[in-house]
Amino acid sequence: ATPTSIMVGTGRGAELGVLFRKGEALQLLRDAKVVAVDKTGTLTEGRPTLTDLEIADGFERRDVLGRIAAVEAKSEHPIARAITQAAGNEGIPIPDITNFESVTGFGVKAHVDGQPVEVGADRYMQKLGLDVGIFAATAERLGNEGKSPLYAAIGGRLAAIVAVADPIKETTPAAIAALHSLGLKVAMITGDNRRTAEAIARQLGIDEVIAEVLPEGKVEAVRRLKAEHGRLAFVGDGINDAPALAEADVGLAVGTGTDIAIEAADVVLMSGSLAGVAAAIALSRATIGNIR
Ligand code: ADP
Ligand code: MG
Numbered sequence: 001a002t003p004t005s006i007m008v009g010t011g012r013g014a015e016l017g018v019l020f021r022k023g024e025a026l027q028l029l030r031d032a033k034v035v036a037v038d039k040t041g042t043l044t045e046g047r048p049t050l051t052d053l054e055i056a057d058g059f060e061r062r063d064v065l066g067r068i069a070a071v072e073a074k075s076e077h078p079i080a081r082a083i084t085q086a087a088g089n090e091g092i093p094i095p096d097i098t099n100f101e102s103v104t105g106f107g108v109k110a111h112v113d114g115q116p117v118e119v120g121a122d123r124y125m126q127k128l129g130l131d132v133g134i135f136a137a138t139a140e141r142l143g144n145e146g147k148s149p150l151y152a153a154i155g156g157r158l159a160a161i162v163a164v165a166d167p168i169k170e171t172t173p174a175a176i177a178a179l180h181s182l183g184l185k186v187a188m189i190t191g192d193n194r195r196t197a198e199a200i201a202r203q204l205g206i207d208e209v210i211a212e213v214l215p216e217g218k219v220e221a222v223r224r225l226k227a228e229h230g231r232l233a234f235v236g237d238g239i240n241d242a243p244a245l246a247e248a249d250v251g252l253a254v255g256t257g258t259d260i261a262i263e264a265a266d267v268v269l270m271s272g273s274l275a276g277v278a279a280a281i282a283l284s285r286a287t288i289g290n291i292r
Helices: 003-015 023-029 039-043 061-072 078-089 122-127 133-144 172-181 194-204 217-229 239-247 259-264 275-291
Strands: 018-020 034-038 049-055 097-103 107-112 115-120 148-154 157-165 185-189 208-210 232-236 250-254 267-269
Touching: 003 018, 003 023, 003 275, 018 023, 018 275, 023 250, 023 275, 034 039, 034 217, 034 239, 039 185, 039 194, 039 232, 049 061, 049 078, 049 133, 061 078, 061 097, 061 107, 061 115, 061 148, 061 157, 078 157, 115 122, 122 148, 133 148, 133 157, 133 194, 172 185, 172 194, 172 275, 185 194, 185 217, 194 208, 208 217, 217 232, 217 239, 232 239, 232 275, 239 250, 239 259, 250 259, 250 275, 267 275
Parallel strands: 034 185, 034 232, 185 208, 232 250, 250 267
Antiparallel strands: 018 267, 049 157, 097 107, 107 115, 115 148, 148 157
């Protein structure tokens, strides 16, 4: 491609709300084979709400929700706001906590009234040596509904299963369809529960799902997809997407995402929507394709 065609292409991109931070990205996108996408905040709004709460025998609902909310009040994960809001809506008092700790990729913990409280994914409960079997049927149902099941332990005992649901962005289904019509495969990479991820992927017609990925596992997932399919574009919004954005042939950050993701990206989607990805690829094919 000539410098002129790249200038024309990046200028046209800017009009479409697709900001090319590197001219090279415009050329590389032309032959992309697969688009890998982060789930939370990219395919979905990233603003989950609490939908379900089931309490184990021997625990009391308001007490459990208050304790969970107290721990989550110190977390910056989108899940945290869903839980603190639910407790707030019910007017539940939030107890004081000590010893807060975030266990990346697993959940959060703290001490409330002298007792440990842990909240997180099923693998967190496994790590704590707790069996979540009593909630197996509920977890299966929640996952099939596209909701994310989480668990709470209080005083070293399993106390509740909580579910949060994060709505799919209005623009996502058409954006996936546009990528398919350009002949690309679409893959989802997420730290979320497998069943939940698969339910959402099914709704969207996503071709491949890599779920329950630990933060450092996103890069490995990107490498694997590259080896399998060829040139890869990765789309993400979060701090933990930055390494995957850098590892991809082309990294595209959602413009409404974190600064760290934007810094790591080659392309910024100013509209905050995945629709910009297909637009960028089509633009690449039109400008670069015609000239060489
Ligand atoms: P994701 O992008 O899927 O949220 P994370 O690595 O941030 O990836 O988290 C992985 C999983 O760990 C989440 O899906 C959730 O199950 C659990 N988790 C993380 N942070 C929290 C939190 N503050 N409260 C409850 N669970 C959490
Ligand atoms: Mg995200």
